[in-house]
Amino acid sequence: MKxxxxxxxxxxxxxxxxxxxxxxxxxxxxxxxxVAVPALPAxxxxxxxxxxxxxxxxxxxxxxxxxxxxxxxxxxxxxxGLAESWKRIDDTTLELxxxxxxxxxxxxxxxxxxxxxxxGPRRPFSKDSIMGKDKNFPNFKExxxxxxxxxxxITKKPDPAVEQILSLPSYSIISGKGFxxxxxxEWQFKPIGTGPYKIVEFLDAESLTLEANEDYWGGKPAxxxxxxxxxxEVAARIAGLAAGDFNIITDVPPDMxxxxxxxxxxxxxxxxxxxxRTIYYNMHKPYMDLxxxxxxxxxxxxELLVKTLWNGMVEVPNGIQWPVxxxxxxxxxxxxxxxxxxxxxxxxxxxxxxxxSPVMVYRVLKDYYTGELxxxxxCIEMWKKIGxxxxxxxxxxxxxxxxxxxxxxxxYDLRNTSHNGLFPDPVxxxxxxxxxxxxxxxxxxxxxxxxxxxxGILESSTDPAVRRAAFKKMLEIWDANxxxxxxxxxxxxxxxxxxxDWTPYGCQFMDFGPDNVxxx
Amino acid sequence: MHVKYFLVKTLRAFITTFLLVVxxxxxxxxxxxxxxxxxxxxxxxxxxxxxxQIWGLDKPLMEQFWVYCKNFIHGDFGQSYKDGRDVFExxxxxxxxxxxxxxxxxxxxxxxxxxxxIYAALHRNSFGDRFVMGAAVFGFSxxxxxxxxxxxxxxxxxxxxxxxxxxxxxxxxxxxxxxxGMTRMGSYARYTRSAMLNVLSKPYxxxxxxxxxxxxxxxxxxxxxxxxxxxxxxxxxxxxxxVGGSVVIENVFAWPGVGRLLVSSVAVRDLPVVQAIVIVMxxxxxxxxxxxxxxxxxxxxxxxxxxxxx
Numbered sequence: 113m114k115x116x117x118x119x120x121x122x123x124x125x126x127x128x129x130x131x132x133x134x135x136x137x138x139x140x141x142x143x144x145x146x147v148a149v150p151a152l153p154a155x156x157x158x159x160x161x162x163x164x165x166x167x168x169x170x171x172x173x174x175x176x177x178x179x180x181x182x183x184x185x186x187x188x189x190x191x192x193g194l195a196e197s198w199k200r201i202d203d204t205t206l207e208l209x210x211x212x213x214x215x216x217x218x219x220x221x222x223x224x225x226x227x228x229x230x231x232g233p234r235r236p237f238s239k240d241s242i243m244g245k246d247k248n249f250p251n252f253k254e255x256x257x258x259x260x261x262x263x264x265x266i267t268k269k270p271d272p273a274v275e276q277i278l279s280l281p282s283y284s285i286i287s288g289k290g291f292x293x294x295x296x297x298e299w300q301f302k303p304i305g306t307g308p309y310k311i312v313e314f315l316d317a318e319s320l321t322l323e324a325n326e327d328y329w330g331g332k333p334a335x336x337x338x339x340x341x342x343x344x345e346v347a348a349r350i351a352g353l354a355a356g357d358f359n360i361i362t363d364v365p366p367d368m369x370x371x372x373x374x375x376x377x378x379x380x381x382x383x384x385x386x387x388x389r390t391i392y393y394n395m396h397k398p399y400m401d402l403x404x405x406x407x408x409x410x411x412x413x414x415e416l417l418v419k420t421l422w423n424g425m426v427e428v429p430n431g432i433q434w435p436v437x438x439x440x441x442x443x444x445x446x447x448x449x450x451x452x453x454x455x456x457x458x459x460x461x462x463x464x465x466x467x468x469s470p471v472m473v474y475r476v477l478k479d480y481y482t483g484e485l486x487x488x489x490x491c492i493e494m495w496k497k498i499g500x501x502x503x504x505x506x507x508x509x510x511x512x513x514x515x516x517x518x519x520x521x522x523x524y525d526l527r528n529t530s531h532n533g534l535f536p537d538p539v540x541x542x543x544x545x546x547x548x549x550x551x552x553x554x555x556x557x558x559x560x561x562x563x564x565x566x567x568g569i570l571e572s573s574t575d576p577a578v579r580r581a582a583f584k585k586m587l588e589i590w591d592a593n594x595x596x597x598x599x600x601x602x603x604x605x606x607x608x609x610x611x612x613d614w615t616p617y618g619c620q621f622m623d624f625g626p627d628n629v630x631x632x
Numbered sequence: 633m634h635v636k637y638f639l640v641k642t643l644r645a646f647i648t649t650f651l652l653v654v655x656x657x658x659x660x661x662x663x664x665x666x667x668x669x670x671x672x673x674x675x676x677x678x679x680x681x682x683x684x685q686i687w688g689l690d691k692p693l694m695e696q697f698w699v700y701c702k703n704f705i706h707g708d709f710g711q712s713y714k715d716g717r718d719v720f721e722x723x724x725x726x727x728x729x730x731x732x733x734x735x736x737x738x739x740x741x742x743x744x745x746x747x748x749x750i751y752a753a754l755h756r757n758s759f760g761d762r763f764v765m766g767a768a769v770f771g772f773s774x775x776x777x778x779x780x781x782x783x784x785x786x787x788x789x790x791x792x793x794x795x796x797x798x799x800x801x802x803x804x805x806x807x808x809x810x811x812x813g814m815t816r817m818g819s820y821a822r823y824t825r826s827a828m829l830n831v832l833s834k835p836y837x838x839x840x841x842x843x844x845x846x847x848x849x850x851x852x853x854x855x856x857x858x859x860x861x862x863x864x865x866x867x868x869x870x871x872x873x874x875v876g877g878s879v880v881i882e883n884v885f886a887w888p889g890v891g892r893l894l895v896s897s898v899a900v901r902d903l904p905v906v907q908a909i910v911i912v913m914x915x916x917x918x919x920x921x922x923x924x925x926x927x928x929x930x931x932x933x934x935x936x937x938x939x940x941x942x
Contacts, residue, residue: 148797148886151896154714154715155715162670162671162714244671244679245676245679296716297715297716297717300715301715315725315888316722316725316726316888316893317896318886318888318892319798319888341797341798341886342886342888343797343886344883344886344892344895345883345884345886347781348781348784348796348797348884348885348886351781351784351785351788351789351796352784352788352796352797354789355784355788355789355792355795355796356792357788357795357796357797357798358797375789508898508899509664509669509899509900509901510668510669511664511665511668511669511901512664514668549676
């Protein structure tokens with residue numbers, strides 16, 4: 113149905129242009145914008161673990177601040193947020209000096225008590241959490257209030273990435289007074305933050321209306337009002353952009369670029385982000401030995417995928433890492449190999465061939481990741497060429513993808529996944545998604561004690577040289593004993609009216625605050 | 633006699649509702665584990681256990697069913713797994729939007745479809761008749777998502793007359809209303825035409841004509857009430873289809889109604905919300921059919937007498 117709609121859409125855009133139609137509208141400076149998105153989070157509570165999805169990343173930065181921020185615009189690392197400065201007291205203690213005069217949307221002042229609330233009762237670090245348990249900061253031990261504007265965050269063991277972890281949206285600061293005095297059922301839809309925009313209305317995960325926070329400590333927000341509207345169909349989002357109903361639309365697939373850009377005054381922006389797309393191997397399967405995994409990896413022509421499915425607008429990364437890692441980026445690490453002859457040699461030695469080349473099950477969702485199904489179809493053809501039989505099963509949700517047998521073992525052979533670098537350090541990308549508690553080891557039986565040993569060093573050493581060496585080894589182990597097939601860096605594209613001043617970051621976050629868009 | 637007819641129909645409606653309530657519960661329980669759909673990928677076994685305990689999913693199925701029935705009788709549909717809100721509150725936030733869209737679509741399709749059918753019947757085999765029937769065939773053979781996207785392209789993208797998505801103003805209503813209404817309108821026009829043609833050839837109409845009866849009086853007082861039975865049947869059953877069709881159209885036009893809620897709730901196995909919506913939709917169908925049955929009885933006394941005798 114989707115394809116059919118796409119064809120119709122392209123046809124009519126062409127006809128509209130031929131007839132002299134145009135999407136020209138609203139040439140004046142824009143003060144209010146409407147952003148069409150495929151989904152919004154279920155609630156607006158940043159701490160809720162079920163909200164930690166792409167839908168959340170698109171909106172939360174506009175309503176909330178974190179203690180420390182990442183400069184995504186210039187990629188210069190951490191920068192002050194609600195903490196004006198900070199320093200390491202010892203290996204396990206970070207002291208933060210809080211911003212004075214920063215106000216919540218209800219006019220109350222931000223103090224150290226609000227930081228205590230973030231880590232306090234009923235929130236994800238507490239046993240009595242009402243919003244799920246925290247997963248991103250397992251090293252957290254306690255928070256101490258020194259005075260109204262000084263706090264200390266203490267970790268169980270040395271943690272070089274505390275500053276960056278504190279920049280994650282789930283550690284957004286909310287009003288402690290508001291949280292503790294409001295019924296959570298009511299609070300979760302209209303929490304009180306300190307961000308550049310405040311929530312006016314959140315309508316049941318269908319639309320979110322924000323208005324400028326004129327008292328924002330970081331400067332005057334550029335827009336008076338921002339409305340995020342849920343429009344699930346990409347064709348409807350594109351039509352709405354062309355009609356002038358929306359100023360920005362998200363998640364535009366590459367095959368729709370020409371359709372979007374056929375409308376005057378509309379442009380495509382965005383590009384590769386710090387996310388790697390991969391395909392998990394399920395190593396519970398007796399035939400999923402090292403030879404088969406290497407064969408499947410070598411058989412994939414990634415450059416062809418990038419050229420044909422992404423119009424060449426994404427890249428094949430050299431491991432799960434990106435140049436924004438700065439000194440931690442291992443530039444010399446090679447990209448995944450594409451060599452059909454080598455793949456055939458590996459395959460010939462594999463258990464898979466000895467077991468009669470059974471048909472493997474590859475479960476995918478219908479474009480949860482942009483171009484997911486097309487990529488999967490291309491991959492199975494590439495595997496077929498060397499003699500590997502794979503069948504695609506399109507599922508409706510993750511529960512169907514991850515179906516388990518009677519022994520609690522997932523039944524897929526292959527499954528799609530991605531690795532988000534939420535902040536510019538390998539702890540966030542490679543290590544976060546391949547630590548023992550994550551899928552590859554926990555569900556897919558990936559046996560890599562050497563990798564996990566190096567990961568332990570990466571996440572606890574404060575010596576940059578030691579960390580870099582550990583990370584280098586981890587990348588090498590990942591290639592030598594692959595738990596997944598590397599595909600390409602993911603990308604996010606937006607359709608935008610040209611008169612709207614906004615530049616996307618190289619990640620999933622959408623920021624309309626003064627850090628990214630200056631008020632005129 | 634008449635009371636018996638209405639009682640029998642009402643009893644049938646209750647039995648259907650009971651079966652629906654039972655069916656919905658058990659079918660949804662075999663579609664998958666809500667904990668797996670709801671919790672993130674890196675959830676631990678403890679997280680799953682806690683989730684199942686909170687929502688009573690760890691209890692034996694028959695015990696869950698008993699609690700569900702007890703709550704249902706008290707009008708309690710439970711709480712959404714997604715945000716803990718009362719399901720009644722979740723649905724009542726969306727239902728007015730869907731009822732508004734459905735109601736206006738039904739009115740639109742009746743107001744336009746019936747007169748067109750009558751016109752076609754009165755001008756049988758004329759150019760007007762053929763044009764109306766051609767348009768009717770187009771209306772009900774086009775998938776409504778296709779019509780919807782066409783309307784967006786023409787009226788929103790090209791002409792800039794109407795908004796393409798949302799439900800903020802009455803202007804937002806027009807495109808989804810016409811899209812849903814067009815499909816039904818075509819069907820009503822065709823049924824009305826054939827029912828009217830059938831009645832117009834009856835001896836009492838010929839007699840009325842021969843006596844020089846006023847044309848409007850003959851059409852609206854003699855012919856139309858007698859042609860009403862098949863038309864009412866079609867309208868009644870199509871209300872149910874419209875509710876189903878709204879799931880697609882609400883997605884195309886980003887209309888924040890129950891259909892959209894159903895799709896998003898199914899995806900995350902939010903069972904209390906899904907079962908409540910299915911029951912509400914089922915009840916709409918049952919009530920529509922009951923009303924049709926009652927209307928039959930009122931329109932044609934022969935039906936209620938025959939049924940009552942059985």
